[in-house]
Amino acid sequence: MFPTPRFACVRAALVCALLLFMPSWAHADGTDPSVTLEKDLQHFTVQADGSFVLAVESVVLINQPSAVQARAQQPLSYNRAMETLDVVEAYTLKADGRKVPVSPEQIREQQEAASSEAPMFRDALNKVVIFPEVAVGDRLVLRYQRTRSTPLFPNQFEDLSAAAMHPIGEFSITYDLPEGLPLHAEARGFKAVAPHTANGRTVYRWDYQVIERARIESGAVSYLDHGQYLAVSTFAGFKQFAEAYQVRAQVEVTPAIREMARQLTATLPTARDKVLVLSDWVRAHIRYVAVYVGAGGVVPHPAQTVLDNRYGDCKDHVALLEALLKAVGIDSTPALVNLGNAYTLPSVPTLGVFNHVLTYVPSLDLYLDSTDAGIAAGYLPLGVLDKPVLLTASGTLARTPATQMSEAEGELSFKVDKVGAADFQHDARVRGWASEFTRYHVAALNAGQREALIQQVLAAYGQRGSGALSVEPLQGDGVFRTRFTGHSENLVNLPGPVGVMALSALGGGIAQTVYGFTLEKQRRQGFQCFSGTTVERARFEFPPEVNVLALPKPVALQDPSLDYSAHYRREGNTVLIERRMRVHHPRAVCSPEDFKRLQPAIDGMVRDLQSQIIVQSS
Numbered sequence: 001m002f003p004t005p006r007f008a009c010v011r012a013a014l015v016c017a018l019l020l021f022m023p024s025w026a027h028a029d030g031t032d033p034s035v036t037l038e039k040d041l042q043h044f045t046v047q048a049d050g051s052f053v054l055a056v057e058s059v060v061l062i063n064q065p066s067a068v069q070a071r072a073q074q075p076l077s078y079n080r081a082m083e084t085l086d087v088v089e090a091y092t093l094k095a096d097g098r099k100v101p102v103s104p105e106q107i108r109e110q111q112e113a114a115s116s117e118a119p120m121f122r123d124a125l126n127k128v129v130i131f132p133e134v135a136v137g138d139r140l141v142l143r144y145q146r147t148r149s150t151p152l153f154p155n156q157f158e159d160l161s162a163a164a165m166h167p168i169g170e171f172s173i174t175y176d177l178p179e180g181l182p183l184h185a186e187a188r189g190f191k192a193v194a195p196h197t198a199n200g201r202t203v204y205r206w207d208y209q210v211i212e213r214a215r216i217e218s219g220a221v222s223y224l225d226h227g228q229y230l231a232v233s234t235f236a237g238f239k240q241f242a243e244a245y246q247v248r249a250q251v252e253v254t255p256a257i258r259e260m261a262r263q264l265t266a267t268l269p270t271a272r273d274k275v276l277v278l279s280d281w282v283r284a285h286i287r288y289v290a291v292y293v294g295a296g297g298v299v300p301h302p303a304q305t306v307l308d309n310r311y312g313d314c315k316d317h318v319a320l321l322e323a324l325l326k327a328v329g330i331d332s333t334p335a336l337v338n339l340g341n342a343y344t345l346p347s348v349p350t351l352g353v354f355n356h357v358l359t360y361v362p363s364l365d366l367y368l369d370s371t372d373a374g375i376a377a378g379y380l381p382l383g384v385l386d387k388p389v390l391l392t393a394s395g396t397l398a399r400t401p402a403t404q405m406s407e408a409e410g411e412l413s414f415k416v417d418k419v420g421a422a423d424f425q426h427d428a429r430v431r432g433w434a435s436e437f438t439r440y441h442v443a444a445l446n447a448g449q450r451e452a453l454i455q456q457v458l459a460a461y462g463q464r465g466s467g468a469l470s471v472e473p474l475q476g477d478g479v480f481r482t483r484f485t486g487h488s489e490n491l492v493n494l495p496g497p498v499g500v501m502a503l504s505a506l507g508g509g510i511a512q513t514v515y516g517f518t519l520e521k522q523r524r525q526g527f528q529c530f531s532g533t534t535v536e537r538a539r540f541e542f543p544p545e546v547n548v549l550a551l552p553k554p555v556a557l558q559d560p561s562l563d564y565s566a567h568y569r570r571e572g573n574t575v576l577i578e579r580r581m582r583v584h585h586p587r588a589v590c591s592p593e594d595f596k597r598l599q600p601a602i603d604g605m606v607r608d609l610q611s612q613i614i615v616q617s618s
Contacts, residue, residue: 031165031213034067035060038139038169044159045176050151050234059093060140072134074142075110075126079297082150088143090129095137106130152298152351153244157181158233160352162224163189163208165216171208173230176201181234184348189228206230219516220525221589222342224353231346239395241349242336245298246392249315249334251323254304261327271330275361275368278324279377282370286320287311298351314357317370321359333393335360335367337400339383341528343589345397358384358400360391367400374440379404379433382530386588402587405432406532410505413539416546418617420492424467426484426506432532435480442471442482454486457507464489492615494546499612502552502568502577504536510581514605517598529561529590531583538577540613547618548575552611557601561585561594564601566608575613581605 339356467486
């Protein structure tokens, strides 16, 4: 996801696909010409206690019809417990020079959807400005003021800004602070104006430098990892920043929490067993409410309140789990992290890309994320692998694991009849982080959704037919098993001679991973690449009336980050296929140089996946 200015980041959502163990990548455009941001002036007036007033003036030129619907309503987020937001002026400036003002009735306040059913979080609001009579060639003019009366961190101020991926005219950010409050900054692509001090205050300003920005490539790391941004902070360093978070993140172990922790762990022999059980209990019983660090404040609710209400945001999950762990004598700490595609931090301490909180258990060197209902304790969502984290209890920077166990194995069989139709069966086994992930999402599908999923899988291969999906309970071995059975009406276009696609899986698996690599011809940006192993075996049983004329050639490809092999053999009128793929890159991010080196292997894997078995009716 691309972080938006002001970083009201949303929780990343991993899309469930049947038998998926590795992610696919979607295309993402770069600079969007549908609008031009002709003016974006932001002026912060900061007080010594960290409170501030932000005055914003913006002018947006509508260039394309697609932007009319997208831009005619502009939401402005704020937290009414900490701040107020007032629209000073808003109007549509028509291409002929007319001004069509936004009336008071066209400024509506809405509760953020994420917090609508959670009373603890009803302070998160959107003030929606509805511009009238918007058409291509119009300008949307907006001035508003956000007043933060309660600072996130007492006596401190921090901010991180990046330009939206649109053509930009004037983008300037000004910070007006008390003279004795130092402002540290890291500016990349923003030019500083010499600070000016008068009347006990110092004014800093940075102007965005307009450059040609490359398209954001599919699966690429965050623009902040390589692009332009401005980070400012009054904190002297990350340790001071961590202390400011930690001082208000203290938890109380109540009698109810202590008793629950004792009951859940009484028979468990090791500290690791206790940690995993408590984390999984929070994951299963405390509903995650997506109110984000920063926008929702940085102070967690009391652990007992979270337990009583049975819901909370990420910092509330961490607070309750910390209290449960403390109740059985295990220390833990919040770990601030980015849940998204940012893999680096600015050099100055700011919430910035820190939009999520994990639990870290130092004695076990173990990270936990109880907010993701589909990730079992002991594993992490892909979005937080290989990420810098700030451990708030110690004030130290660390990094999450770059890899975790991911193994998938599948067996596919087709029993072809003399007219080219086929009964099939696909058995899959998933072990590691994706085992619970797949089980959770498959279990959530109702009968109609499962049937639709089967139809989609068959259609993806040009097949007509039907099938059924059965699921085994997750056993103690940690392996999730599924069976997909059905009938294809048109697997082989007999009489031939005809090529039969040498499938080794139905949906996901090796093919999805390989074709994910092909979404870009070349790369200039780092991109996400997660490690894992997949083995796929397929069996094509042809009737006596069908002659097998030719098989694909075997393939063996090796790279420092990847091993791939494919083998084909014939036993009578049966063709057996085995493919193996192991991605073992030591990081969760591959570089453009890695991609260039991988290109011959990628080409070879694609050719193999497109290979065919040649058959003909006798």
